[in-house]
Each structure stands twice: as structure tokens, then as C-alpha cells.
Amino acid sequence: MIPCTLSTYSDLTDLAVDTIIDVRAPSEFAEDHLPGAINLPVLDDAERAKVGTIYKQDSPFSARKIGGALVAQNTAAHLQGPLAGKGGDWQPLVYCWRGGQRSGAFTTILDQVGWRVRLLSGGYRSYRSLVSKMLYDGPLPHQLILVSGGTGTAKTRLLQHLETAGGQILDLEALAGHRGSIFGATASEQPKQKMFESRLAAACAQLDPNKVTWVEAESSKIGDRVVPPALWSRMCTAPRIEISAPLPARADFLCRAYEDLTDDPAQFGAQIEQLRPYHPVELIGQWHDLAKTGDWQTLATGLVRDHYDPRYAKSAARSATPVRRLELPDLSETTLQQAAQTLLSGAAPA
Template structure:
């Protein structure tokens, strides 16, 4: 996203923003809930000065009658509940002594809120430039990451690419932060974040990694991760970066996928929805995932594999065993995922610097960390 791509942040302000994110400073976001829902920062808490309706009324007034009238209306609208809002800010500051606050531009809403707090005996710092400046800074972080040393981890489905990224202290987990595995079976129990929040979190991760490593290790992924998109310049950097490829045996890959798709997702759905509704949601998750690749498999093959999936679910429900799922996971690897990935990898062979088992690739990346 580049919706705030204007002049670059001031160097001193950049240092402040970097410090705020690296220290995980708690942030009071004064924007209205509708603004916060569009995108937020990892350590931010929405404690708005105005409700959505109040903000809308003030905005309309500003357009029709100007700033002075809008400010007067804003005071009038929040007057009856302002003490309650101040108490929430004060309580947050008491629980988080290092907290800062901001509104969209670090202007009127921030100054008014800080003054309200000060009148009630609470001092708090205002983020200069507000949300807009913080967001612009994180956009710059993502864009500049494309010029860092990037190493891309490839390999067939089930090779443990995401597991490896998560095991490395310089791994940038673009799938984990998107809350999606990046495949037809990638959907998680909880929803994906908003695009802006996703980009913000990736940028903060990059800042943390950059403290101890000049290299970012990222999974070989398409531009889209579920409904989200990898920041464009970062993705462009990934597309030209050197690669390492995991070549794990089929049996190990099958066991990993059976655990991720079946054992783990059964547990997650059950925990989130309860045993009965969780099972129905899990059943639907697997059927939807298979349905998503039906055209690639072909109608007849899809029907056969779908019957195998039904039998595996029946066995799992009656015995608790997920072993039957190997019987449908294996053919979707051999008939869809492996041929597709090998075709894509064939266009990248000139970028491959090392290949080996999961453990061998992990050791190579550790040695080449810097």
C-alpha cells in the first residue's frame, strides 16, 4: 500500500518512530473506530475521542461551516461523555506508563486529549505527525527492505518452509502475519487482518530483525496470501533474490500436511467453536479447500478424491485417527501441488544457491545469516 506516499519522514522523527516500534511502546489511538478498523499498529489500542457518528457530524460541519464551527460542535458532542473517555485514557496510561497517544495527523484531537489528561493530572506524549506519519514511516521500511539481502526459501508443499522461517531469528513470516498458509487449504479459524495492519506488522518485524541481521529470509510465495498482498516493492525484491530449496521426502511432507490440515485444524476449530460446531466447520474447511482446486484436478479425479476425503472424515470422527487423510493428501500432491510448484521452480533455477533437506537448509541459512 502506498496511500500515504508523500515526502519521506524527518530523520529525527524516523528515529523516534523506530524507537516506539522496537520498544513495543503502548499507543492510544484516538481515531474513530471506523478509522481504526481500516488499519492499525501492533501495540495500539483504540480509545477514540469521538465515536463514528460524532466524527461524521464534525466532518460535515467542517465542510459546510469551517474549522471554528466544527471544533465547537465537537466539544458539544463529546461533552456529556468526555469524563468517561478521559478516565479510559488515564487508566490505560496508569497501566502502561510509557504510553503515547496520536490521532490521524497528531493535531487537534491529540492536543485536546492530552490537555484533557493534563487537566486531570496525567501527562502523556503526543506522536508527532500522528497515525499518518507512523504509517508513512512503516511504508518506507517495507520499501527499503527490498534493497536488503533477501534469501527466499522454496520447496514443494509440505517441506516445512513456514516452520523453517519461524525457527530462524531473521525469518520474515509473511504467511503467519497474513494468518493464511497461502494455498487452497490455507484459511485459518480466525480471519485475516486488514491489508494495512498486515503491512504495518511486516514492517515492525523487519525493524526487529534488522537489529541483529542484515539478511531477511522469506518463504517463496505468490503476490497474494489469501486475500492479502505482499507489499509491492518487497515482492519485487523477493522475485529477484537468491533461493534455497528444501527437498524433503514425500513421507515426511505427508505427515506434516496431515498434522497441519487435520490434527491442528481439528483442535483449532474445536477450541474456537466447541466440539460439535467445530467439527462441522473443520469438515467444511477441508471440503472447501479441495473444491478450490477441482478445476486443476479435473471433474472425475476431484469426485474420487472427495469420496476419499469423506471416508477419512468418517474414520476420524469414529476413531479419532487422521491416518485416512493421507489417502487424499497424497494424490493432491502428486497430481496438483508438486507439478505446479516444479513448473514454477523451473523458471527460477538460476537463482538457486543451495538445496537439501529441511535440516541441511536450516544449517546453511544459519551459517549464511549475515
């Protein structure tokens, strides 16, 4: 086996391996893992708990003996299953929590088969320390410009048009699996905080620090995920472009963008309930009635006018004056495409 050490995050892109294998339990893998890794656990969650209990209540020797048998059994299943078709020139990188017994045992067997196996020194913890260093210790070197505007001004869609037109973007909502408001949950569960940070670190590593990076002006939390301090501090000092559009156009865009929610009136009603502490009973009742009858255009108009815009106005008052305001007549794809080209044509501040 060949030891592998990660000194900087960029070392990840230089790994000359065919497959990255995480041998930790599925719950550990689900919380976070190296980019592109696959999970071939040598102990599943129940087995890991069992071995841990024996270690504490019986003896370390008994735990290692039982754990060793389970690791051998599970490794055999992987060799006969996912790894059965790998040729002699296949080169994997293997890691566990800290590069200890689980990855060591698995790597030894693969090495005996004849594969050139690399073992990550320090395991997942060495990788996690690099992510933390990037996102918590900072500062990030990127030149950010924030795209701001009230709810329904198609900021995320504008980001996508900026990328299509050749701009460099960081889509935080996509990375966090959330659209950034009470109604912003998607069908998929949000990634765990560590996984969100792994996605963010990988995305930042792909960005050219010498080019402007366009980012939507989010709050410090996107759903339940917290924007790490190095990025948040960069966002707080970044110049800002403010997008505005007529209220009917914004309501129409929201109806299109949140079509998944309008397909489930009961869920929409539950989310309206979360606004009850902020509005009179009568207004909440009106919104419930509109949701029940499917009058989404009127409902979207009311939510923007009476809930989102007053809060955005307070937030904007505390922010630095935008370097540019872009007033759009509508939020059609053509208009957003033209807006992206306008922003990229030299209007972006240095």
C-alpha cells in the same frame, strides 16, 4: 503538551512514552495503527459518521459543537475507566488521523490533568508515510535467503527451527495470518493490507541487515495480502535453498499441520470446490469423497501430486537455479532441527 515528530521509522523505538493512544474510531484503529497502540476513541464510528453528516449538511460550527460535546463525554469515560489508575508520572503519546482536532482536544484535557502528554505531529498519516517509504520506495538493506520447496515440505516449520537455532527469520505467513494456499486460511481473519504492512515494517526494523534473514519463498500474494514491492523485489533476486522430501512424508506432515481443516470436512469441501476450474470432474469428485470419509492421508497425497507439484514445477522452472538442494528423508522434528543446523553451519551463501 509536547509535540512529537517522527522523521524516520527508527524514531518509533526511541519514543520515551509509557502508552501510545490512538483516539480514532474503532474501524480506523482496526484497519491499522502504530505498533503497541491502544484504542481510546473520542468518537466511535457512529458518532464520527453523525458529526461528518452534520458538517456537510448543516454547518461546520454545528458539527464542532456537537463533536466537542461527544469528545468531552467520551474523554470523561476514559478518565474514569482505562486511565483511572494512571499515576502522575505516566507519560502517554496521543494521535488521531492527522494530529488535528480529535487528538488535540483529548491531549488538552490530559495535559490539564497534569500528565506530560506528547502529541504526534501529523497523526497516523505521518506514521503511515514512514511505513510506505520503507516498503514501497525501498530498497530494503536485508540479506535474504529464500527457503523454497513443494507444498508440504515443512518450510514454515523449518524457519521456526532456524530461529530456535539462532538464525534470523522473517515469517511472512505469520504476519499475514495465512498459510499461503487455497487451504491456507486460519481461524483468524487476515489483517487489513495496511496492518499487514505495519507488522512487516515492525519486523523488518528488528532485523540486523548485516545478518542473513531466512524467508519462505512465497508468491507475491499471501491469501489476500500483497507483499509490498520493496520486499518482493528483494525476494525475487535472493538466493534460494530448495527443500525436498518423499511424498508420503509430505502428506503426513500436511495432515498434522492442517489438522484444523480436517476437523471441519464441510469447510474442506468448500475449499476443494475452488480447485474445480483446474481439474477434471472425476478427480474433484474423488477428493470430495476422500474428505467425506476422512481419508486425509490419501487426499493430501493426491492434492500434492496432482495439484500442487505440477504448479510448483512450472514456478520453479521460471526461478533462478537454487544455490543448494536439501533432500530430507522425512519431516520429523529431529530431521528439521538437523536441517536448520546444517543451513546455519556455514552452508548459507553470502
